[in-house]
Amino acid sequence: MTLRFTLNGRAVEAEPADAEMPLLYLLREEPFALNGPRFGCGLAQCGACTVLVDGQAVRSCSVPAQSVEGRGVTTLEGLGTAANPHPLQAAFAAERVAQCGYCTNGMIMQAADLLARNKRPSEAEIREELAANLCRCGTHVRIVRAVARAASTMAG
Structure with a gap:
């Protein structure tokens, strides 16, 4: 299954290994390899994995990657840059x-x-x-x- 969504302002595609793969895993692994969202508790209780989906904060460890199909995801890396921080x-x-x-x-x-x-x-x-x-x-x-x-x- 090919998943299409917007990540940090650009259209992307990915093929999660598993339909129920948490969004956190997809973001941290190839092809994106982002370091902003962290694996903390894995139970949506600590907040280390928080990302914005269509502007709303969600715990990416408990959200299936497939749920962001056609949506916008913003990670810490998408807020700003070292030269122009949020x-x-x-x-x-x-x-x-x-x-x-x-x-x-x-x-x-x-x-x-x-x-x-x-x-x-x-x-x-x-x-x-x-x-x-x-x-x-x-x-x-x-x-x-x-x-x-x-x-x-x-x-x-």
Whole structure:
């Protein structure tokens, strides 16, 4: 079965080995070999694998690859580049959020979904949105500051 979808703004095709293969596996393996979405728990509980599907945050470890047929998928790599980072990526760097960095993908992608829906979220709204994304390093204060900084930058 050939799967056709848009990945980070470009039309792509892939042939998953299995119809029920999780989207995460397809994104991380050939032909895409993306490093943004991470394998964490494999049960959609930690958020490390979060990507945007048609603009909405989803846990790619629990979504069958075939479900993105004809849809748009955005990974961390599709938000920005090293030369032109997305405001969230720039804010995470400015706030020195990453310690181990394992949760960073999920936090940024979940926050991107939030900021697309709410241009000026309160601290409480940011915390609520990110509550299901786990960070074992305890950098939550810096994460919340980074999302607020990005929101401020994006809102102008």
